[in-house]
Amino acid sequence: MNIVHIDELELIPVGDRGLQWRPIRMRFGIRAFGTNAYTADVGNEVVEEHTEGNVGHEEMYVVISGRATFTLDGEEVDAPAGTIVHLPDPSVRRAAVAEEPDTRVLAIGAKPGEAFQPSAWELGFKASKMEPKEAVSYVEEHMDEYPESAATYFNLACFRALAGDPEGALDAIERAAEMDPDEVRKWSENDSDLDSIREDPRFKEATSA
Amino acid sequence: MAEYNVVHLDEIERASYLGSNLIPVRYTLGFRAAGTNAWAADTGGQLIPPHTEDAGSEEMYVVVRGRAKFTVGEEKADVPAGTVVYVPPEVFRTAEAEEDGTVVFAVGGKIGQPFDGGNWDTYAVADELRRGDRVEEGREVLRQAREDRPDSWAMAYNSGCWEVFAGNHDAAFEHLRRARELNADAVRPYLDEDSDLDPLRDDPRWEELTK
DSSP, rough: EEEEEEGGGGEEEEEETEEEEEEEEHHHTSSSSEEEEEOTTTEEEEEEEEETTTTTTTEOOOOOOEEEEEEEEEEEEEEEETEEEEETTSSSOEEEESTTTTTEEEEEHHHHHHHHOOHHHHHHHHTSSSSSSHHHHHHHHHHGGGGHHHHHHHHHHHHHHTTTTHHHHHHHHHHHHHHOOHHHHHHHTOOOGGGTTTTTTHHHHHHHO | OOEEEEGGGGOOOOEEEETTEEOOOOHTTTTTTTTTOOOOOOOOOOEEEEEEEETEEEEEEEEEEEEEEETTTTTEEEEEEEEEEETTTTTTTEEEEEEEEEEEEEEETTTSSSSOOOOHHHHHHHHHHTTTTOHHHHHHHHHHHHHHTTTTTTHHHHHHHHHHTTTOHHHHHHHHHHHHHOOOOHHHHHHHHHHGGGGTTTHHHHHHHHH
């Protein structure tokens, strides 16, 4: 049987506010809908502050245990275990903080009216925990499972740069910049992962206004 | 004001469905991204109605509270709160509660297709209202559902079955005719075999409907 307790799922720290991402969709290879769990210690982030504006996902969060305070476009919502928070509007800025020990939150999301496609951020988050060379192999091996995106090529550029492959990193940053020049310029500005290729004319060309 | 909905699982009005207690989350919230419902039972009670999903339909269950005994295919497992069970398409599954107040959350969708469910759970809500002598409220649930999804043969068909139980055969024939117009091939086997429609079979209009 495909069965796992949320606490036994892989724990991938995300960001700098204590968020613990527990990948469910990847664990089971689910392709029909997006779903993940999140855990956090008291006072830490249990839903990362974000909007779904870029992917248009409608989301639902279910507090499985513990208690969380959600902040939805600045409004605070108390959410004890058993609470469901539904966000039909992708542009609402959402975040949540754990208020009790063992707070676990389940997230479900997809774009209404479209066949589900997994989000590219999963790949970047998962690989970010690995050594650079391993991360490069992981992303290269799995990127076909996701819609082609600037974010994936950008992440690949970062991992290749850290792994000592400047030519490969430049290829990836050029591909990312072709797909979404404005975002890639912003992402590139302060990302120290790319410092080893920052002075290269190809990098400057790809990320110039 | 930000646009969002907040509801507790215990606040949602339940509906009995195939021997289980449905917490109709998707219907209550109008969620459009995936099938999302929950099931509640006390010790020994049925949580998930025994069933097999079609090819391409993936489902995932999360025990929110209590403890459940799952059967998936030939396997059985004791599943405590906080546990996720993934069931691939075309595999039999059911679950019963091993503690009072057990709640299981369910998520489902079809690979490679936009979410297009919401027939059976809407029907369950309307049927619960009908059985609770709130017939007009139940009828309104289905009317709204047909308005939201005018091309859904299943919604029209289910409305027909519902009107049979409500005793309004005129309305039943109207919905069943509409269902047939929308998808004759899909409706045909149900017209032939669904015992819900038995009270209509001697009506002179039946022949017209099924010819």
